[in-house]
Amino acid sequence: MIEIKRFNSKDSDFDSNLEKLLSFENAQDDAVELTVSKILADIKQRKDAALIEYTNRFDRLSAVSGKDFELTQDHLQQSLTALPSSQRTALEQAAERVRSYHEKQLMHSWQYIDSEGTLLGQKITPLDRVGLYVPGGKASYPSSVLMNAIPAKVAGVKELIMVVPTPNGERNHMVLAAAAICRVDRVFTIGGAQAVGALTYGTETVPSVDKIVGPGNAYVAAAKRRVFGIVGIDMVAGPSEILVICDGRTNPDWIAMDLFSQAEHDELAQSILLSPDAAFLDQVMHSLNRLLTEMPRRDVIRASLENRGALIQVHDLDEACAIANRIAPEHLELSIEQPENWIDKIRHAGAIFLGRNACEALGDYCAGPNHVLPTSRTARFSSPLGVYDFQKRSSLIQVSQQGAAKLGEIASVLAMGEGLQAHALSAEYRYKN
Amino acid sequence: MIEIKRFNSKDSDFDSNLEKLLSFENAQDDAVELTVSKILADIKQRKDAALIEYTNRFDRLSAVSGKDFELTQDHLQQSLTALPSSQRTALEQAAERVRSYHEKQLMHSWQYIDSEGTLLGQKITPLDRVGLYVPGGKASYPSSVLMNAIPAKVAGVKELIMVVPTPNGERNHMVLAAAAICRVDRVFTIGGAQAVGALTYGTETVPSVDKIVGPGNAYVAAAKRRVFGIVGIDMVAGPSEILVICDGRTNPDWIAMDLFSQAEHDELAQSILLSPDAAFLDQVMHSLNRLLTEMPRRDVIRASLENRGALIQVHDLDEACAIANRIAPEHLELSIEQPENWIDKIRHAGAIFLGRNACEALGDYCAGPNHVLPTSRTARFSSPLGVYDFQKRSSLIQVSQQGAAKLGEIASVLAMGEGLQAHALSAEYRYKN
Numbered sequence: 085m086i087e088i089k090r091f092n093s094k095d096s097d098f099d100s101n102l103e104k105l106l107s108f109e110n111a112q113d114d115a116v117e118l119t120v121s122k123i124l125a126d127i128k129q130r131k132d133a134a135l136i137e138y139t140n141r142f143d144r145l146s147a148v149s150g151k152d153f154e155l156t157q158d159h160l161q162q163s164l165t166a167l168p169s170s171q172r173t174a175l176e177q178a179a180e181r182v183r184s185y186h187e188k189q190l191m192h193s194w195q196y197i198d199s200e201g202t203l204l205g206q207k208i209t210p211l212d213r214v215g216l217y218v219p220g221g222k223a224s225y226p227s228s229v230l231m232n233a234i235p236a237k238v239a240g241v242k243e244l245i246m247v248v249p250t251p252n253g254e255r256n257h258m259v260l261a262a263a264a265i266c267r268v269d270r271v272f273t274i275g276g277a278q279a280v281g282a283l284t285y286g287t288e289t290v291p292s293v294d295k296i297v298g299p300g301n302a303y304v305a306a307a308k309r310r311v312f313g314i315v316g317i318d319m320v321a322g323p324s325e326i327l328v329i330c331d332g333r334t335n336p337d338w339i340a341m342d343l344f345s346q347a348e349h350d351e352l353a354q355s356i357l358l359s360p361d362a363a364f365l366d367q368v369m370h371s372l373n374r375l376l377t378e379m380p381r382r383d384v385i386r387a388s389l390e391n392r393g394a395l396i397q398v399h400d401l402d403e404a405c406a407i408a409n410r411i412a413p414e415h416l417e418l419s420i421e422q423p424e425n426w427i428d429k430i431r432h433a434g435a436i437f438l439g440r441n442a443c444e445a446l447g448d449y450c451a452g453p454n455h456v457l458p459t460s461r462t463a464r465f466s467s468p469l470g471v472y473d474f475q476k477r478s479s480l481i482q483v484s485q486q487g488a489a490k491l492g493e494i495a496s497v498l499a500m501g502e503g504l505q506a507h508a509l510s511a512e513y514r515y516k517n
Numbered sequence: 518m519i520e521i522k523r524f525n526s527k528d529s530d531f532d533s534n535l536e537k538l539l540s541f542e543n544a545q546d547d548a549v550e551l552t553v554s555k556i557l558a559d560i561k562q563r564k565d566a567a568l569i570e571y572t573n574r575f576d577r578l579s580a581v582s583g584k585d586f587e588l589t590q591d592h593l594q595q596s597l598t599a600l601p602s603s604q605r606t607a608l609e610q611a612a613e614r615v616r617s618y619h620e621k622q623l624m625h626s627w628q629y630i631d632s633e634g635t636l637l638g639q640k641i642t643p644l645d646r647v648g649l650y651v652p653g654g655k656a657s658y659p660s661s662v663l664m665n666a667i668p669a670k671v672a673g674v675k676e677l678i679m680v681v682p683t684p685n686g687e688r689n690h691m692v693l694a695a696a697a698i699c700r701v702d703r704v705f706t707i708g709g710a711q712a713v714g715a716l717t718y719g720t721e722t723v724p725s726v727d728k729i730v731g732p733g734n735a736y737v738a739a740a741k742r743r744v745f746g747i748v749g750i751d752m753v754a755g756p757s758e759i760l761v762i763c764d765g766r767t768n769p770d771w772i773a774m775d776l777f778s779q780a781e782h783d784e785l786a787q788s789i790l791l792s793p794d795a796a797f798l799d800q801v802m803h804s805l806n807r808l809l810t811e812m813p814r815r816d817v818i819r820a821s822l823e824n825r826g827a828l829i830q831v832h833d834l835d836e837a838c839a840i841a842n843r844i845a846p847e848h849l850e851l852s853i854e855q856p857e858n859w860i861d862k863i864r865h866a867g868a869i870f871l872g873r874n875a876c877e878a879l880g881d882y883c884a885g886p887n888h889v890l891p892t893s894r895t896a897r898f899s900s901p902l903g904v905y906d907f908q909k910r911s912s913l914i915q916v917s918q919q920g921a922a923k924l925g926e927i928a929s930v931l932a933m934g935e936g937l938q939a940h941a942l943s944a945e946y947r948y949k950n
Contacts, residue, residue, distance in 0.1 A: 174930035181924075185637055188629070194621065203871070204618055204885045209864050211898055225935050258934050294897040313753070316898030320746070338946045344939035380938050423915065430911070431642050438636070438915035441947050445940040446916060449928040452637045453912035464727040465644055465749030467910040477900040478863070479886035482856065482871035483879060491614075495882040497607035501691050502658050505813050506777035507878040513771045514874050 086372050086386055089394040090365070093403060105394055106411060108322060108352070108460060113302060120277040120306040127281030132288045138278040143220075143251045150289025155260065155271040163260035171258060178450035179230050179265050185452030186238045189471040201484030202491070206477050210240035213291065214474060215283035215315075216268065217298035217308075218259055220249035220275050226262035227448060231455045231469065232298050233266035239474030244268050245293055247283065249275025275300075280307035284315050297456075297469065318469055322460035323352035323392075326444055327413035327433075329404045331420040332361025334440045340371035342417060342443050347388035348381040354392040356411070358404040365395045405429040412463040415444045432463045489515040519805050519819055522827040523798070526836060538827055539844060541755060541785070541893060546735060553710040553739040560714030565721040571711040576653075576684045578706075583722025588693065588704040596693035604691060611883035612663050612698050618885030619671045622904040634917030635924070639910050643673035644749075646724060647907060648716035649701065650731035650741075651692055653682035653708050659695035660881060664888045664902065665731050666699035672907030677701050678726055680716065682708025708733075713740035717748050730889075730902065751902055755893035756785035756825075759877055760846035760866075762837045764853040765794030767873045773804035775850060775876050780821035781814040787825040789844070791837040798828045838862040845896040848877045865896045922948040 091101055126134040132150035140147055147153060164172065195205025214236045218229055229246070236244050246263055248256070250273040263271055272290055274282060280300075286292030295316035296308060308317045326346035330339055343355035359365055372389070376382050398404045405426060408416055412432035420426065423438035430436055434457030435447050448455045456469035483491060492511040499507035524534055559567040565583035573580055580586060597605065628638025647669045651662055662679070669677050679696055681689070683706040696704055705723055707715060713733075719725030728749035729741060741750045759779035763772055776788035792798055805822070809815050831837045838859060841849055845865035853859065856871035863869055867890030868880050881888045889902035916924060925944040932940035 170930050171934050174927045174934075177927050178931060184631075188627065189639070196621070198617075198885075202884065206622070206886075207860065207863075207869065212864065227931055227935065313893070313895065316895070335946070335950065337950065338943070341939055341943040341946055345937070345943040348937055348939045381936075385939065427640065427913070430640075431645065433911050435912035435914065436640065438913060441916040441918065441921040442914050443943045443947060445928050445932060445944040446921075446924045446947075447912070447914050448940060449931045449944075450924050451635065451914045451916070452631075453639075453914060457912075460746070462746065462749070463909070463911070465909060468912050470910065472905075476896070476898060477903065478866050478896070479868035479880070479890075479901050480860070480871060481868065481875050481880050481884045481886060483874040483884070485874065488874040488879075491879045491883050494607045494610050495878050497603050498611060498660055498882045499878060501604050501607075502660065503814075504778070504781055506774055506781045506818065507881060510771070510774040510778040510876045511878040511882075513768070513774055514876060514879075517768060517770065 086376060086389055088369070088372065088389045091394055092397045093399060093407065102407070102410070105392070106461070116302050116306050120303055120310060123277040124281045124307060124310060127278055127287070128285040131285070135274060135278055135282050135287050135290070138276065139274050142276055143249050145250070145253060150287060153272045153274050153289065155273060160260050160264035160268070160271065163255070163257040164264040166257055167261045172261065175226060175230070175258070175262055175265055178227070179234060181450050181452045182230055182234045183238060186235050186454070186471050189235070190238065191472055191475050195480055198487070200487040200490055202487035203480065203482035205480035207480055208475050208477060210242070211294045211474050211476065212241070213243040213245065213293045214241045215293040215296040216244060216246045217279065217296060217300050217304060218246060218248040219300055220251050220256070224248065224256045224259050226258040227455065228299060229259055229262035229266060233263070233268055235454065235469060235471045236474045237267060239471045241474050243270070243291070245283065245291065246271045247274050247279040249273065249279070277303045277307035280304060280311060284311040295474070297473070318456065318473065319458060319462065319466060323354060324349050325354040325413050325459060326356070326415040326417065327408055327411055328357045328417040328419055329401065329408060330357065330359045330364065331401065332359050332364035333421065334419040336364065336367035336371045337375065338440070338443070339368050339419060340375055343372065343389065343393065344375065344379060344385050345443070345445050346415070347385040347393065348379070351384055351387040351391060353388045355389060356394045356396065358396050358398050358407060360398050360400050360404070362397050365397055369395060401426065402429070408433065412461040414457045414459045414463065415447070417442065417444060434458045434463045434468055519809060519822050521802070521805065521822045524827055525830045526832060526840065535840070535843070538825070539894070549735050549739050553736055553743060556710040557714045557740060557743060560711055560720065561718040564718070568707060568711055568715050568720050568723070571709065572707050575709055576682050578683070578686060583720060586705045586707050586722065588706060593693050593697035593701070593704065596688070596690040597697040599690055600694045605694065608659060608663070608691070608695055608698055611660070612667060614883050614885045615663055615667045616671060619668050619887070619904050622668070623671065624905055624908050628913055631920070633920040633923055635920035636913065636915040638913035640913055641908050641910060643675070644727045644907050644909065645674070646676040646678065646726045647674045648726035648729040649677060649679045650712065650729060650733050650737060651679060651681040652733055653684050653689070657681065657689045657692050659691040660888065661732060662692055662695035662699060666696070666701055668887065668902060668904045669907045670700060672904045674907050676703070676724070678716065678724065679704045680707050680712040682706065682712070710736045710740035713737060713744060717744040728907070730906070751889065751906065752891060752895065752899060756787060757782050758787040758846050758892060759789070759848040759850065760841055760844055761790045761850040761852055762834065762841060763790065763792045763797065764834065765792050765797035766854065767852040769797065769800035769804045770808065771873070771876070772801050772852060773808055776805065776822065776826065777808065777812060777818050778876070778878050779848070780818040780826065781812070784817055784820040784824060786821045788822060789827045789829065791829050791831050791840060793831050793833050793837070795830050798830055802828060834859065835862070841866065845894040847890045847892045847896065848880070850875065850877060867891045867896045867901055
């Protein structure tokens, strides 16, 4: 029996129980911070020499030159060719769908001229160079390459540099094949804080980038936090989460498997089901117990469901939506009739899966939208990774003679009010001198 | 004589000199970090009680209840009414122009249906509640209220909470009047790390928010960095910068005053002029020396120009643009003929001022675009504050029966390739069961 929590929203202690269920502190580990700080400083100072030392040590390699870390486009193509055709086709189809969705996110420059003849606008420019971190070993996911590389390429990033560690020299061909499909420009077999340092400061071999994206372990996350400001970073993700709202009329095995699909990621992953139908919650509980034995990752799934999962009986779907907004989940499934009628009630969620067919796994791989989504309630203020994360805006201001007089007077009054006389004079010169 | 640096791009040591000129480390102060960490923990735990203690101590007040910190809408209206009519008009006109520009930034939801009948989209939602930090004392700028509050309101943020400390009980009426004009919903007279803590965790009096924006001192910046992740934050800004590119045919007094207008902010502010015309650089030097004596803030201006300013002779305007991209300045003035022909050469700048009339001061107050801009070379990867910072996106996925089969097969192959069997089964259930 899985010991998953069972709550009822009408219980007096529900609020505090929910609070406790959601609470997760991404505690910073002092030892990790210290190690990372040293590695970054060392890479900044000694560049390739330090990068070679750390990589040889941590990944048990014997590189003698920074050049030993670079994989050529031929390497990537070989990995693509070596792939079973079903996998290659699946990767290519997923890439095509992801590209097609993301193309709709492209921002375009605009400008207009106001009634005084002053031109105002917003110029859109892609980032010059982006670093994509891909974890090595068991958490090395080709889908992650697609989801990070494609928006960057669609944005028009000129040079996309991927880093992926190869512990003991082992390469993940599916990851390299994905890099080939996404036309990643350069790949280096480095990882950890030393890879983040190399991408931030540049070495003789690895060029410095303007932004670093992609998931990583605690060392990578700590390194990204530290270099933020020198380069841009994407979000530092917490454990993955799913919230399913079901009216009780979806096959309970489907819902159970959706909860598993989140739980199998990680013992800290969170799977929560809300339903107004108590009998349905019982059925899902039954499915969970029956199906668990078939799952190769059952130990992780059990730990995740028992640590952080919950089945919650709610009064009705309106209340379920209110609770969803409070949770602000990374993934939200609305496994209900006419889900389109409920979208407006959802304010906070990374991705919303509408209807009984739309399971999270489709979104994870190939529906089109990005699978890099805000976790740990950050959907209250942040968004999925997108093309917009690889484009930036510059304001444009061109002032007519008439505008210089009109705007200059306003600016002069306000600048004097703030005690900034040079600001005032700089504006006044344009229409008085 | 102002001892401002003078470089020539053809000198062999120019690259290293430029590097040195730009280098600025926003060093973290351990004592500040420790103080901030304690204050945040204390506010989280003791809420209003701690907030009252810190505020009374740091701002020399004698509040007895959290309610003592709230200013009513009547207070704000009184400040607006008390303002000289020239200031009120200037604030209102600036607000109107800023609003009009920012309305063009609004993002809108979209969706489409693919060839298999699967609906994909992006839903736009404003943030629920935003906190706006406004510094007290001498750096308390009403223009900052406009530039932060208006994009939030245009985005549709339901509740905008402003905090502004009142050291010794002194209120800045122009700041409060700006809050009235921007229809800020609630105002609390608190500041420092304790205000950031209150907005993050909520107290009995101050509601918790989803994002905190606005400038502040080292304590406020450290507090914002620490709470990032629990709430969203805007960028942590470095010293302000201007880069002027001039063809040598603008009135040198105008250019000198533009350099002053940046330098007068702060001894760490940076003003750099690029021109291919050596004689013009001499004229500007002359203007700087002549005009400095008239400036009330001449001590700050001199220190800033001598610490971090430079006049740089370049080969031509093409080279000037290349150097501008390397500097990625917060503000860039193209004080040249036909500036529109040069826009495409500029890839990295927060705001681009085109032509001889467009001085930075107009953009600081009233041209329309935001004056909160990326500093310290972060224009390579980030953008001006905008309406988009107060809206967020959720992905929408609704899968047809045909789509479930097609997408399910792709997802299943990729999930098995990644060793995630529950993901594969969850997708397969939708078309096999």
